[in-house]
Amino acid sequence: MTFVGLIMRNIRARPLRASLTAAAVAIGVMAVVALGVLTTSLKQTATQILEVGNADFTISQKHTDDIINSTISVDDIAAIAKVPGVANIVGALISTDSLGPDNPLVIEVGLAPEAQGPFGVDILEGRSYAGDATREVMLGYVLAEQLHKKVGDTVTIGKDTFKVVGLYRTNVSFGNSTMMFPLAYLQGANRLTGQVSLGFVKVAKGADLNKVAKAIDDRFPQLTTIRSAEDYGRADRNLTLISAANTGGSILGGLIAITGVLNTSLLSFFERIREFGIYRSIGWSRVRVILLVIGEAVLVSLVGAAIGVALGWGAINVLQHLKELRGIFNPVYEVEIFTRSLIFGFVVAFVGALYPALRAGSVAPLEAMRRE
Amino acid sequence: MSEVLTQKATDPAIRTESVGKRYGQHWAVRDVTLEIHPGELVGLVGPSGSGKTTLLNLLAALETPDTGSVVVNGHELRRHTRGLSKFRRLDIGIVFQLHNLIPRLTAQQNIEIAMFGTHHGREARRARARELLGKLDLLGRADAIPPVMSGGERQRVAIARALANEPPVILADEPTGSLDTRSADVIMDTFDDLVANGGTVLAVSHDPRLIERTHRRLTLVDGALTDGG
Numbered sequence: 200m201t202f203v204g205l206i207m208r209n210i211r212a213r214p215l216r217a218s219l220t221a222a223a224v225a226i227g228v229m230a231v232v233a234l235g236v237l238t239t240s241l242k243q244t245a246t247q248i249l250e251v252g253n254a255d256f257t258i259s260q261k262h263t264d265d266i267i268n269s270t271i272s273v274d275d276i277a278a279i280a281k282v283p284g285v286a287n288i289v290g291a292l293i294s295t296d297s298l299g300p301d302n303p304l305v306i307e308v309g310l311a312p313e314a315q316g317p318f319g320v321d322i323l324e325g326r327s328y329a330g331d332a333t334r335e336v337m338l339g340y341v342l343a344e345q346l347h348k349k350v351g352d353t354v355t356i357g358k359d360t361f362k363v364v365g366l367y368r369t370n371v372s373f374g375n376s377t378m379m380f381p382l383a384y385l386q387g388a389n390r391l392t393g394q395v396s397l398g399f400v401k402v403a404k405g406a407d408l409n410k411v412a413k414a415i416d417d418r419f420p421q422l423t424t425i426r427s428a429e430d431y432g433r434a435d436r437n438l439t440l441i442s443a444a445n446t447g448g449s450i451l452g453g454l455i456a457i458t459g460v461l462n463t464s465l466l467s468f469f470e471r472i473r474e475f476g477i478y479r480s481i482g483w484s485r486v487r488v489i490l491l492v493i494g495e496a497v498l499v500s501l502v503g504a505a506i507g508v509a510l511g512w513g514a515i516n517v518l519q520h521l522k523e524l525r526g527i528f529n530p531v532y533e534v535e536i537f538t539r540s541l542i543f544g545f546v547v548a549f550v551g552a553l554y555p556a557l558r559a560g561s562v563a564p565l566e567a568m569r570r571e
Numbered sequence: 572m573s574e575v576l577t578q579k580a581t582d583p584a585i586r587t588e589s590v591g592k593r594y595g596q597h598w599a600v601r602d603v604t605l606e607i608h609p610g611e612l613v614g615l616v617g618p619s620g621s622g623k624t625t626l627l628n629l630l631a632a633l634e635t636p637d638t639g640s641v642v643v644n645g646h647e648l649r650r651h652t653r654g655l656s657k658f659r660r661l662d663i664g665i666v667f668q669l670h671n672l673i674p675r676l677t678a679q680q681n682i683e684i685a686m687f688g689t690h691h692g693r694e695a696r697r698a699r700a701r702e703l704l705g706k707l708d709l710l711g712r713a714d715a716i717p718p719v720m721s722g723g724e725r726q727r728v729a730i731a732r733a734l735a736n737e738p739p740v741i742l743a744d745e746p747t748g749s750l751d752t753r754s755a756d757v758i759m760d761t762f763d764d765l766v767a768n769g770g771t772v773l774a775v776s777h778d779p780r781l782i783e784r785t786h787r788r789l790t791l792v793d794g795a796l797t798d799g800g
Contacts, residue, residue, distance in 0.1 A: 200683045201693050205676075212675045477671045480633060481685045481732065482660025565633045568671055 202487075206494040216463050220496065221503035223459020224547055228507025228540045230452030233514040235536040238445035243531050245438055246431050247371035253319060254289075254399035255408055258415065261423040266431070266438075267293045267306075270394045275419060279398060282414055284406030289314040290395035292385050296356055298346065303522055305342065306377040309385025309395070318369075318399065320379070325350035325365030333384050336361040339375040340368055354378070372529060400424075453547060456503075460551025464496055468555040475559045476567025485560035492559045496552030497545060504544025508537055583642070584609045584740050584771035585630060590639035591794075592625050599625040601794040602639070607773055609739065612766045614785035615775045622794040623775040624668070627742050630773065631665050632658055644739050660688060664733030666743035668775075670725045672717040678728045679704060679713040685735040703731035708757050723754030730758055734765070741765060743774040747781045759784050 200208075210217045245266070258279065260269035276290040292309035310318055312327045328335035336354055338346070343366050348354060352363045361380075368375055386392045400415075402408050412424040425431050431438055468475075478488055515530050585607040592600040600622040607613050615623050628634040629641055632648045632655045641648045644662040648655070659665070672681045682700035691699060704710045707727040717725050726746060733741055741762070747755040759781055762772045766786075776782055790798035 200676075200680045200696070202687055205680075205684060208675070208680075474673055477673060478684070479656070480631075480659065480665060480667075480671065482656050482658075482688065482736075483684075484656040484688060487688060565628060568667070568669075 202491075203494070206491060206498060209491070209495055210499055213467065216467055217499045220460050220463040220499045221506060223463070224456045224500040224503030224544050225507035225510055226459075227452040227456025227547055228504045228544055229510040229514060230455075231449045231543050232508055232511025232536060232540050233518070234445045234448040234452075235539065236511070236515050236530055236532060237518060237528070238441055239533055239536065240528055240531045241441055242438060244373045244529060247373045253370065253401070255402045255426075256400050256412055257425045258288075258398035258400060258419075258422050259396070259425060261421055267295065267396060269396045270391065271396070271398055271422060273393050273395060275422065276395060276398050279400065279415055279419070282411065282418065284403050284411035284414070285400055286403035286406075287317055287401040289317045289399045290382075291318065291397055291399065292382060292389065292391060292394065293396040294385065294389050298354070298356065301522055302345065306373075307385060308374075308377050308379045309382040309389075310379055311382045314382075315367075315379075317401065319371070319374070321368045321370075323366045323368055325363070328364050328379075328381050330381050331383060332381050334359070334361050335364045335381070337365040337367050337379040338363055339377045339379075340366045341372075341375040342378060345376075449543075453543065456500075456543075456547040457551045460496055460500060460548055461554065464492065464552045464555035468492070468559050471559075472562060472567045473570045475562045476564045476570070479562060480564040480568065488562075489556040489560040492556035493549060493552045496548040496556075500544045500548030500551075501541070504541050507544070508540055511540070583607060584611075584644055585773060586642045587626075587630075588640045590626075590629060590636045590641055592622075592629055592634055593637045598794050600629065600636075600791075603791075603794075603796045604639075605789060605796060607771055609769050609771050610766050611787070612762055612772045612774070612785050614782045614788040615773060615791060616777070616782060616788050617791035621791045623791050624744055625794075626791065627744055627773070627775055630740075631663055631742050633665075656688075660685070661736055662738055662740060664736070664738040664741045666726075666729050666733045666741065666746050668744040668748070670717070670729040672725060672728055672732070674717050677714045677716055678709060678720065678724075678731075681717070681728055682732045682735050685732045689736055699735060700731070703734055704728075707731050707761060721754075723750045726750060727754060727757060730761060734761070739770055741770065741772045741774075743772065743776075745776055745778070746774055747776065747778045752780075755780055 258271065259266050260271060263269045271290065273290060276288055279285060280288045289310070291314070294307045294309070296305055296307055297303050298305050312330050315327060323340055328337055338348060338354070343349065346354070348363050350363055350366060354361050354363060367379065382395070386394060402411050412426060415422065415424055423430070475488055519528060519530055583606040585605070588604050590600060590603045591598060603626060615626065617623050625634060629636055630643055646658055646662060673684070676684065679697070679700045682703055683696045686696045686699065701710065701713065704713050707730060709724060709727055709731065712720060712724055717728070720728070730743070730746060733743070747758050750758070755778070762774070763784065766772055774781060774785070782788060788798070789796060
């Protein structure tokens with residue numbers, strides 16, 4: 200018999216305890232996986248906006264709670280276009296609307312027809328709307344598939360009906376789940392005449408991107424340039440909140456799992472105190488007894504972690520089909536999330552079992568063997 | 572050996588000098604001085620509560636003395652010394668009155684776990700355990716777990732476990748008490764073999780069959796050695 204063999208035999212001897220420990224870890228890992236994938240996916244969806252039209256950077260209003268609520272005057276957009284080094288700037292209005300209970304959250308983009316090219320819009324079918332149209336809309340092809348709409352059909356939003364004049368694809372996946380209106384119409388509908396949400400800047404060839412961004416930051420203190428996901432997080436508090444929720448949820452999941460492991464390991468310690476006394480009396484070192492207890496917890500926790508990963512994957516699939524997240528939640532499975540989950544399982548087992556293990560290692564053999 | 576267990580080149584396998592152990596106001600062992608040499612099978616007798624088991628526990632470093640000194644196999648056992656695990660693993664073999672086997676492990680596995688932390692590899696542990704089971708007439712019960720074994724079988728497994736690492740000193744508490752003659756004979760033959768090969772056995776016993784076969788006996792009354800020290 201090997202030491203690992205003994206660990207496995209001890210685990211098999213207490214299936215209920217092992218199952219409870221594994222369940223506690225599985226719940227924690229499930230939370231870490233689900234929250235991790237959800238956060239990463241939402242972040243990616245959100246930050247994909249930075250890549251629209253292959254812009255070098257995006258401009259938004261400073262300190263907005265949600266980047267969609269950012270407002271920039273078209274005059275500022277025009278002024279930025281004249282900043283040395285700026286080759287092109289596209290102003291877009293972003294808003295959200297509901298297409299009924301099955302599609303409660305759809306992103307709308309208001310864009311002038313001539314800005315579609317620089318914005319990275321590729322018309323797949325039909326044509327662009329006219330700049331002054333008030334009842335024309337284009338649909339991203341993914342949204343069109345979800346709505347079962349094609350060119351020539353109509354879409355009703357509230358009391359207004361719009362004719363689908365074209366289907367498009369963008370260079371970022373989330374853009375394919377949006378709907379696009381003429382900028383003037385969407386500005387009016389949202390009572391934001393003369394305003395856009397974001398500006399997408401393309402820097403002239405040879406110009407120093409950092410210098411151009413700094414020039415804009417200096418000249419327009421109410422605005423901020425976004426060049427990275429970190430900048431995005433600073434500009435959009437929601438992204439910061441999502442990350443904080445992920446961290447908080449993971450910590451909570453960890454605490455639940457550690458408490459579970461600690462609880463079952465402590466109960467197990469009290470049940471097996473005589474056994475630990477026997478090990479010590481026949482010459483086992485403290486370290487060996489500690490390794491036995493921690494080894495059992497780690498092995499059970501790794502099984503729990505594997506179950507948790509599977510449960511997390513299941514939870515993500517459930518979330519993916521939620522109407523509320525349709526179009527904005529496209530799961531991103533990063534190896535790092537799963538690696539982190541397994542490490543989480545290991546750490547939880549180690550921390551949860553450490554105290555019972557130390558107690559097991561320090562039992563006085565005679566006293567322990569007198570226990571029944 | 573650990574740096575804190577001091578090794579001395581002494582002849583006796585076991586030596587105590589004025590050793591005492593007190594529980595509260597009660598002295599369980601008082602001023603016991605004795606020497607036991609390699610090749611001796613010594614019986615420790617005395618009425619119940621006379622301190623026999625306490626003395627055995629002091630020699631096994633399971634208790635620490637309040638007075639005096641204990642030297643076993645050249646190692647002076649001091650209060651709060653480190654390295655006692657290694658001492659218990661390699662220098663002595665303990666046979667408890669209540670066997671103290673792990674109930675869910677088989678007879679063979681109970682012996683094998685005593686060899687964790689030694690130079691024995693997996694196969695060597697298995698071979699040694701089976702050798703001892705054979706010697707103690709238990710090979711057929713190698714895969715039995717203690718709850719389904721008789722008292723005699725359990726005691727023989729406990730002795731096999733004590734012998735696993737070939738310790739020079741065996742400390743046994745009532746090793747043959749209430750056992751059938753066959754089991755008792757196997758155990759006593761094992762002890763005879765051990766001392767014939769230079770080992771030392773100190774056995775606490777009330778069993779006349781065992782006491783008869785000891786080379787000498789020590790008598791403990793009210794914690795004090797009255798005879799044979």
